[in-house]
Amino acid sequence: MESHLLSSLDQQYPLIRQLRAATPLYWSNSKNGPTDQGISYVGLTRADIQDASDRLARFAPYFVKAFPETAVTQGIIESPVVEISQMKHQLEAHFKCTISGHLMVKLDSQLPISGSIKARGGIYEVLVHAERIAVKAGLISYGEDYSKLFSPAVRQLLGQYTIAVGSTGNLGLSIGIMSAKLGFSVTVHMSADARQWKKDLLRERGVEVIEYQDDYGVAVENGRRQAASDPSCIFIDDENSKHLFLGYSVAGERLKQQFAEQGLIVDAEHPLVVYLPCGVGGGPGGVAFGLKMAFGDHVHCVFAEPTHSPCMLLGVMTGLHDGISVIDIGLDNVTEADGLAVGRASGFVGKAMEHLLGGFYTVEDTELYQMLALLKESEGFFLEPSALAGMSGPTWFHDASEQVKALHVDPANITHLVWATGGGMVPAVEKTEYLSKAKASLV
Structure with a gap:
């Protein structure tokens, strides 16, 4: 980006100077508005979410057969939501603030098959393509028992097609595992920041x-190029896919049901604030869309990004979306949060969701490890660094904050929900290294 344009942006958006300095900050999204108005920008409807939910239900018998660990939930891929009151005390002590209300965590780190939020969107999109191909070939019809898809005939059919994707790690993991199980050939283009164990696990499957020795954008571009040169190759586009987006969005109604079962109220007097780690934006964007559809104006979605990779904040704030990269403002896009190491946000998600997001904040890598240490010590949960980006979110909504004042409710009535996006498949050796680094971060 040319220097005169950057200078103009600096003047128009003073916050860019703070972003460039890579210091933690909170930005209240001035474009946020009433849900019924914001939804109109998305281009998707409640019926689209229901269609995605129905497809996942059709595949439930297949999951029970192909992945026995899903039998306990009758083939439904879902994660628990639990209260973490001891972690709330840790946050209050660490940040010297008061956080009233409930503090909950949505443990997508425990999602079966691939142990991250990508088990929602990534797996779902693979199912969309598998179903379309199998139905067209006459191997299944919509009213049948989908467990019959777990067969040599289906594997032989799908083996004629290749699934390609570019990924920093977890999306590639979910798509690779699911595609290989169904019988597709799969190619995952991995960026430089992707963890070695994720590459090794995929190769084992x-x-x-x-x-690549380059960032996420290069990996995606090469995946796109592969698909363009091969008619039998299906490219799953993390930057622009509505299938991925809808797979994530099903989480909204499911969370609403979980809250109802636990007696948690979400209404005008009892708002829900959700903190979502954000990379390119598909996962948190889809989940936020589903939450808005489920809870309307009573839910406030906040995106969390590394100080060195705040691509969605930058894109939404300037209105340039995928037309600007964090590199353009002098940041290096290097972070320990491998899943969030994205320099240029999804233009589709940014434009679709900019009127539905309450705000954004940035978090330093050191704080990710501090949150890991405190969570493990207080609640016994392990998450990978990327997944901890949302954990300090409630400290931006402490009782005396401007964010809470703007809600015009008793702080004790707020439910804070941290979306824990991954970590369930991290190998023991890696866990030990992460925890050692986490413990050292508190000294």
């Missing part, structure tokens, strides 16, 4: 992994 028969997935082709192509590594």
